[in-house]
Amino acid sequence: xxxxxxxxxxxxxxxxxxxxxxxxxxxxxxxxxxxxxxxxxxxxxxxxxxxxxxxxxxxxxxxxxxxxxxxxxxxxxxxxxxxxxxxxxxxxxxxxxxxxxxxxxxxxxxxxxxxxxxxxxxxxxxxxxxxxxxxxxxxxxxxxxxxxxxxxxxxxxxxxxxxxxxxxxxxxxxxxxxxxxxxxxxxxxxxxxxxxxxxxxxxxxxxxxxxxxxxxxxxxxxxxxxxxxxxxxxxxxxxxxxxxxxxxxxxxxxxxxxxxxxxxxxxxxxxxxxxxxxxxxxxxxxxxxxxxxxxxxxxxxxxxxxxxxxxxxxxxxxxxxxxxxxxxxxxx
Amino acid sequence: xxxxxxxxxxxxxxxxxxxxxxxxxxxxxxxxxxxxxxxxxxxxxxxxxxxxxxxxxxxxxxxxxxxxxxxxxxxxxxxxxxxxxxxxxxxxxxxxxxxxxxxxxxxxxxxxxxxxxxxxxxxxxxxxxxxxxxxxxxxxxxxxxxxxxxxxxxxxxxxxxxxxxxxxxxxxxxxxxxxxxxxxxxxxxxxxxxxxxxxxxxxxxxxxxxxxxxxxxxxxxxxxxxxxxxxxxxxxxxxxxxxxxxxxxxxxxxxxxxxxxxxxxxxxxxxxxxxxxxxxxxxxxxxxxxxxxxxxxxxxxxxxxxxxxxxxxxxxxxxxxxxxxxxxxxxxxxxxxxxxxxxxxxxxxxxxxxxxxxxxxxxxxxxxxxxxxxxxxxxxxxxxxxxxxxxxxxxxxxxxxxxxxxxxxxxxxxxxxxxxxxxxxxxxxxxxxxxxxxxxxxxxxxxxxxxxxxxxxxxxxxxxxxxxxxxxxxxxxxxxxxxxxxxxxxxxxxxxxxxxxx
Numbered sequence: 001x002x003x004x005x006x007x008x009x010x011x012x013x014x015x016x017x018x019x020x021x022x023x024x025x026x027x028x029x030x031x032x033x034x035x036x037x038x039x040x041x042x043x044x045x046x047x048x049x050x051x052x053x054x055x056x057x058x059x060x061x062x063x064x065x066x067x068x069x070x071x072x073x074x075x076x077x078x079x080x081x082x083x084x085x086x087x088x089x090x091x092x093x094x095x096x097x098x099x100x101x102x103x104x105x106x107x108x109x110x111x112x113x114x115x116x117x118x119x120x121x122x123x124x125x126x127x128x129x130x131x132x133x134x135x136x137x138x139x140x141x142x143x144x145x146x147x148x149x150x151x152x153x154x155x156x157x158x159x160x161x162x163x164x165x166x167x168x169x170x171x172x173x174x175x176x177x178x179x180x181x182x183x184x185x186x187x188x189x190x191x192x193x194x195x196x197x198x199x200x201x202x203x204x205x206x207x208x209x210x211x212x213x214x215x216x217x218x219x220x221x222x223x224x225x226x227x228x229x230x231x232x233x234x235x236x237x238x239x240x241x242x243x244x245x246x247x248x249x250x251x252x253x254x255x256x257x258x259x260x261x262x263x264x265x266x267x268x269x270x271x272x273x274x275x276x277x278x279x280x281x282x283x284x285x286x287x288x289x290x291x292x293x294x295x296x297x298x299x300x301x302x303x304x305x306x307x308x309x310x311x312x313x314x315x316x317x318x319x320x321x322x323x324x325x326x327x328x329x330x331x332x
Numbered sequence: 333x334x335x336x337x338x339x340x341x342x343x344x345x346x347x348x349x350x351x352x353x354x355x356x357x358x359x360x361x362x363x364x365x366x367x368x369x370x371x372x373x374x375x376x377x378x379x380x381x382x383x384x385x386x387x388x389x390x391x392x393x394x395x396x397x398x399x400x401x402x403x404x405x406x407x408x409x410x411x412x413x414x415x416x417x418x419x420x421x422x423x424x425x426x427x428x429x430x431x432x433x434x435x436x437x438x439x440x441x442x443x444x445x446x447x448x449x450x451x452x453x454x455x456x457x458x459x460x461x462x463x464x465x466x467x468x469x470x471x472x473x474x475x476x477x478x479x480x481x482x483x484x485x486x487x488x489x490x491x492x493x494x495x496x497x498x499x500x501x502x503x504x505x506x507x508x509x510x511x512x513x514x515x516x517x518x519x520x521x522x523x524x525x526x527x528x529x530x531x532x533x534x535x536x537x538x539x540x541x542x543x544x545x546x547x548x549x550x551x552x553x554x555x556x557x558x559x560x561x562x563x564x565x566x567x568x569x570x571x572x573x574x575x576x577x578x579x580x581x582x583x584x585x586x587x588x589x590x591x592x593x594x595x596x597x598x599x600x601x602x603x604x605x606x607x608x609x610x611x612x613x614x615x616x617x618x619x620x621x622x623x624x625x626x627x628x629x630x631x632x633x634x635x636x637x638x639x640x641x642x643x644x645x646x647x648x649x650x651x652x653x654x655x656x657x658x659x660x661x662x663x664x665x666x667x668x669x670x671x672x673x674x675x676x677x678x679x680x681x682x683x684x685x686x687x688x689x690x691x692x693x694x695x696x697x698x699x700x701x702x703x704x705x706x707x708x709x710x711x712x713x714x715x716x717x718x719x720x721x722x723x724x725x726x727x728x729x730x731x732x733x734x735x736x737x738x739x740x741x742x743x744x745x746x747x748x749x750x751x752x753x754x755x756x757x758x759x760x761x762x763x764x765x766x767x768x769x770x771x772x773x774x775x776x777x778x779x780x781x782x783x784x785x786x787x788x789x790x791x792x793x794x795x796x797x798x799x800x801x802x803x804x805x806x807x808x809x810x811x812x813x814x815x816x817x818x819x820x821x822x823x824x825x826x827x828x829x830x831x832x833x834x
Contacts, residue, residue, distance in 0.1 A: 194698040196690045203687055206676035213635065213665060213673045214688040214741065215656035273678040 025267025025275075025315075029282040033289055040293040047296045054175050056292045057285055058167070059243070061177035062087075063255075064284035066236035067262035068188045069229030071280045074263050075192075076225055077205040077272025078126060078133035080119075084255030085144035086233050090115050091241035092148060092249060095157035098164040107164055111241075112234030116227045118144075123226025127219035141256070148249060157247040167242040177239040184235065185281040192277060201225055205272025261308060262287065265315045334361045335394075336495045336526040337382055337413065342391030344377055351377045354391070355552045357545060359495060359526045364517060366541035366558075367530045369570060374550040375530050379497045382528070383415045384408030414488030415497040422480055424473030429454040431472050432487045457486040461516050478509035485516065496520065497528040502536060514540060532570075534563050546570055581794045582772040587611030589647075590780045591663075591749050593632065596641035601627035603804040605641070609749065609780045614771060616795030617784040618820055624804035625784045626668055629751045632782075633665040634658040646748065659688060664742035666735075668753040668784070674738040675726050682708035682722035684737050689744040711740035716766055732763025739770070750774065753784045768794060788817055800824055 041048040066083055073080050090111035098107035122140055126133045169176045192198035200221055203211040212218050241247050252258070266283035268275025291304045338358040344351050352374045359365045369375050380386045381393070387402030394400075395411040403411070422431050429447075432454050440446035454468040463482050472480060481501060488496050498517075502510045517527060517540060531537060537544055537558070544561060546553040546569040553569045561569075591609040596602060601624040609615055617625045630636045632643065634652040643650055645661045652658050658665070667673035675684055682701075685708045686693050693704040708722035715736040719729060726737055735755065742750065755771070756764040771794060775781055785791045791798055798815050800808040800823035808823035 194701070196694060196697065196699060199683065199687075199690065199699060202679060202683070203676050206678045207672075209673045210676050211687075213633075213655045213667065215654075215659040216687075217654075217656060269678075273676065 023276070023278075026279045026282060029266065029279060029286055033282065033286050036286070036289050036293055040289075040296050044296045047293070052292070054178065056288045057181075058175040058177045060284055060288035060291075061175075061181040062236040062239035063259055063262060063287070064181045064281040065184050065239060066233055066259045067266070067280035067284055068184055068277045069232035069236075070259050071263040071266065071268045071275060071277045072188070072192070072201060072225050073133070073229050074260070074268045074270060075205045075272060075275055076201050076222065077208065078222070078226075079260065079270075080122070080137045080226075080229060081134060081256050081260070082122070082137040082140035082144060083229075083233050083259055084251050084257075085141050085148070086115060086118060086230070087237045087240060087255065088249065088251040089118075089144050089148050090234055090237040091247050091251070092152055092157065094237060094241050095160060095247035098160055099157055104161070104164050108166065108238050111237040112231045115230035115232075115234035115237070117230070119230025119233070120223055120227040122230075123223035126226065127222035152249040154249050156249065158245065160242075160245055160247070165242045165245070167239050177243075180235065180239055181281060181284075184232070185277055188232075188277045197221070197224075202273055205274075207273075258287070258308075261312055265308075265311050267315075270316065335359070336361055336396070337411075338394040339378070339381065339388075340392040340394065342378075342381060342388045342393070344381065344386060344388050350550055352381075352388070352550045355547070355550075357552070357555070359528050361494065361526050362521055362524045363542040364521055364527045364529050364540050366537040366544040367528055367547070368532060368537065368544055368566060369547035373547040373570075375547055376499070377550075378547065379415065379499060379528060379530060382408065382413060382495075383497060384413075409491060412492060412494035413497065414491055414493035414495070415499070416481065416484045416488060416501060417499050422472045422483060425471060427469050427471055428458075428466065428475075428483050428486075429468045431483055432457065432490050434487075436491055453490065454486065457489055458482065460489075460519075461486060462512065462519070476509075478505055478512070481505070481513065482516070485520075489520075493525065495526045495528065497530070499530045500532075501529075502531065502533060510536070534566060537566075538563075581614060581768075581796070582776055584612040584772070584776040585778075586613050586796070587778060590645065591632075591782075592642075592644035594642045594644075596628070596631060596643065597639050598627060598631040598636055599639065601804045602631050602638075605801075605806050607799055607806065607809065609782055611748075611778045611780050612775050613796045614775050614781045614783055614794050616791040616798045617782065617801060618786075618788070618791045618798055618824055619801035619807075620824055623801040623824070625801050626753055627804070628801065629665060629753050629782070629784060632658070633663060633751060635665075659745055662746070662748035664688075664745055664747035664750045666738050666742055666750070666752045666755060668757065670731070670734050670738055674741075675734055677727040678725060680708075680723045680725055681712065681717070681719055681729075681737055684726050685711050685722075685740050685744060688741050689746075692744060707744065708740075711737075711744070715740050715770065730759075730763075732759035732767075735759055735763070735767065739767070743774075747779065749780045749782065751782045751784075754786060755783060756785075756787070756790065788820060791815075791820065792817065 037048065046052065066087065070080060070083060093114055094107050094111045097110055098104065122136050125131050125136045167175070167177050171179055192201065200211065200216045203214065203216055204218055204221060208218055240251070262283040263275070263280040264270055265286070266275065266279025266281070268280060287304070287308060290307055291301060294301050294303055335358050340356060341354045343353055343355070355374070355378065357378065367375050367378065377386060381388050384403035384405040384407055392399055392401065393403055395413070398411070400407065423434070426434070429451050433450050438446045438449045438453070440449070451468050458464070458466050458468065461482050463479070466479055466482060472483060475483070485496070501513060505513060514536070517529070520527060529537070529541060541558045543555060543557050544566065545555040546566065548570060587610055589608045589610050593608075594606045596605045603624070605628055607615070617628065619625045627636065631638050632652065634654045634657055637653045643652060645663070650661055652661065655665070671677065676687065682704050686699070686704045690699060693700055693707055705722045711717070712719055712722065717729070717733050717736045717740070719733060726734055729737065752771070756767055759767070771781055771783070783791070783794060792815050795815070796812050798810045798820055799806055800810065800820060802824065810819055810823065
C-alpha cells in the first residue's frame with residue numbers, strides 16, 4: 001500500500017547492532033555460560049580449576065561435534081532422530097576394527113566413511129523417495145539400534161589398544177576432544193557462512209520452492225548434507241568411543257534428543273532456514289556446564305534434564321514470537 | 333432500510349504502513365454493497381475488520397445499536413456477520429452437513445448432537461440456495477469449487493447471518509456457476525440480508541450491486557448508488573488517473589528472435605503453444621484464471637518440463653528439464669507468488685539478491701560478503717527498494733519491495749529472457765508504475781520479456797504483442813495496434829472466435 005514516505009535509505013545501523021541482531025542467540029548462550037560459571041564458582045571455587053573445566057567440556061565435546069551436522073540438517077528443514085543409534089553402531093565398528101589389530105587410522109577412518117555412507121542412503125530416501133526425514137530416520141533408528149544389539153548380543157568391547165584412545169590424548173594441555181570441537185565448529189561455521197553450499201542449505205530450509213527456482217539442485221544437496229552429517233557423526237563417534245578403555249554396545253539414553261536440543265537451543269530454528277553451528281556448540285557446552293554446576297552446588301543431577309527441557313521451551317517460544325513479529329510486519 | 337453495520341473513521345496500519353485511513357463504510361439490510369479497489373487498496377483489511385480478524389487502530393464499529401472499538405471473530409459472529417472467504421475455509425474430510433454446523437450444531441437430549449435435525453436443516457438450507465442436487469452427506473473435499481462455495485454460504489445462513497461478506501466469490505468460478513451464484517445472492521438480498529461484495533469485475537458489480545464504494549491506497553474515494561456511476565467513472569475512481577499514463581512502454585528497438593516455442597504441450601493445461609519472442613519486446617499473455625498462462629511459464633522455465641514440442645533459445649534447440657537448466661540458458665522467472673517461489677523470507681536482501689547467481693559474488697568456492705553487499709546496495713538503488721539496507725531480512729519488506737528484490741535476484745543472472753508472472757499483483761500503485769518503468773528500461777536494453785497479467789490495462793499498455801490463452805491453447809495473437817479491451821476480452825472468453833489466429 002503506498003504511502004511509504006520513508007527515504008530510500010534509512011541511516012545504516014552500526015556494526016555492533018547488526019552483529020547483535022544476527023547472532024542474538026549465540027550471544028545469549030555465551031552470556032548464560034559465563035554467568036553460570038561465575039555463580040557456581042562463587043559458591044564453590046573449585047569449579048573453575050583448569051582440570052575441572054577440561055573435564056566438563058571434553059566429556060561432552062562429542063555432543064557438540066554431532067550437533068554441528070545436526071544443525072546443518074535442521075537448517076535445511078529436515079531432522080535426524082537416528083544419530084544416537086548411528087553413533088552406537090559406528091563406535092562398535094570402530095572398536096571391533098581396533099581390537100582386531102587394524103591400524104588406528106583405519107579404526108578412526110571407518111566410522112567416518114560408514115557414517116557418510118549410511119546417511120547418504122537416508123538422504124536419498126528423503127530427497128528422491130520424498131519421504132519425510134522424520135519417518136526415514138525413525139525407521140533408521142530402529143534398524144540401527146535393533147541390529148546393533150542383535151549382532152553384538154549386548155557385549156562390551158574391551159582390550160582396546162592404548163594408541164586408539166584419541167579422547168585421552170592432550171595437546172598443549174588441552175584434551176583432544178576440545179581441539180576437535182573447536183576446529184570442527186570453526187570450519188563448519190565458515191563453510192556455512194561463506195560457501196555456496198552452505199548458503200544453499202539455508203535457502204532450501206527457508207523456502208525450498210524458491211531455492212529450486214533459483215537453480216539450486218535440492219535433491220543432490222539433501223543427499224550431500226546427510227552424508228556430511230554422517231561423516232561428522234563418525235568424528236563424534238571417535239571422540240565418544242575413545243574416552244574409556246571399553247566400548248559399550250549402548251549409547252547414553254536419548255542421545256539423539258540431546259544433540260537435537262543443542263542445535264535448537266543454539267538458535268537453529270526447528271522450521272529450518274536460520275541458525276549457526278556456533279550456537280549449537282555453545283549450547284552443548286552449556287549443557288555440560290549446567291550438569292557439572294548442579295553437582296558442584298550439591299543439587300541432584302537429575303535436575304539437568306528438567307532444566308534443559310525448560311530451555312528448549314523458552315528457546316522455541318522466543319523463535320516463534322520472533323517469526324510472528326516478522327510476518328506481522330510484512331503482512332498487510 | 334436499517335443499517336446493519338457501520339464503520340466510522342476507521343484506520344489501520346501494519347508495521348508502520350497505513351493500509352486504511354479514516355474510512356467510513358456502511359451496509360444496509362437488503363442491499364448488495366460492492367467494495368471496489370485495486371489490489372492493495374485496503375479491501376481485504378476493511379472486511380477483516382468487520383469480520384473481527386483485525387482490530388482497527390482508531391475508529392468505531394457499529395453493529396445495530398451496539399458500538400465497538402474492535403471486534404473479536406466471536407463478537408462479529410454473534411453480531412450476525414458471516415464471511416465467505418476467497419480461499420474457502422472448509423474441512424475437506426468432513427461432510428457437507430458437518431461443515432455447515434461445525435461450531436453451532438443443534439443439540440438433542442443429553443446435549444448430544446442431533447444428527448437428524450442437522451441433516452434436515454442442511455437440506456433445507458441448500459434447497460433455499462437452489463442447490464437440491466448437492467448431497468448433504470458428501471465429503472466437502474470431493475465437491476467442486478462452486479459447490480464448496482454454496483456450502484460456505486449455507487454455513488453463513490445457518491448462523492442466521494444478517495450480514496454476509498463475500499470476498500471475490502467469482503474469482504475461481506466458471507461462467508455458468510457465476511450466474512447461479514448471482515441468483516443466490518439476489519435471493520439473499522430479497523430476504524433482507526445485507527451483502528458486502530468484494531470484486532474487481534465491473535460487469536458483476538453493475539449486475540448485482542445497489543451501491544458501490546471505491547477504495548484507493550487505503551483511503552475512501554467515494555460511495556455511490558450504482559445508477560449514478562458508469563464503468564469509466566469507476567475505473568477513474570479506482571486508479572485515480574487516466575489509464576494511458578499508467579503503463580508507459582517506452583519505444584525499444586526490436587531485435588532478433590531469442591525464444592522460439594513450437595507446439596509446446598504439458599498435461600491438460602498447456603496445449604500446442606507456438607510463439608516467438610524477440611529482443612527488446614514485451615509480449616503480454618492474457619487469459620482467464622485457469623487458461624494455462626502460469627503453466628506455460630512453468631513449462632518454459634523447466635519446473636514442469638514439457639511433454640512435447642520444441643524450444644529454441646538464441647537459435648539453439650534446447651530441452652529444459654529443470655529451473656537450473658533454464659537459468660543457465662539465460663531464462664529468468666519472476667513468479668506469481670513471491671512467497672512461494674520467489675523469496676527465502678528469513679534471508680536478507682543481499683542473500684536473496686545473490687541467490688540465483690552466486691558465482692558473480694564468489695571467488696573460488698567462497699562467497700565474498702563484501703561484494704555481495706555491494707551488489708545488493710546497487711540493486712536497492714537501481715530498483716528503488718525501500719529498505720534499511722542490504723542486511724535487512726526480506727520478510728520485513730512490503731509487497732512491492734519484495735517484488736523488486738525478486739526481480740533484482742533474477743537481473744543478477746543477466747538473463748536474455750525474463751518471464752514475469754503477474755508482476756504487479758498485490759502491490760501499490762506507486763510501486764506498480766516503478767515496476768512498469770523498469771520493464772520498459774529492460775526491454776530497451778535488449779531484454780525479451782514475457783509478461784503474464786490478469787489486469788487488462790496492464791496487458792494493453794505494456795505489450796508489443798498479446799498472446800491470449802484459453803483452455804490451455806493459444807486463442808489469439810494480437811498486435812499492439814489492434815489490441816483493445818474488446819478484442820482481447822473477446823479472445824479471452826471465446827476461444828478461436830476473435831482475433832488473428834496464431
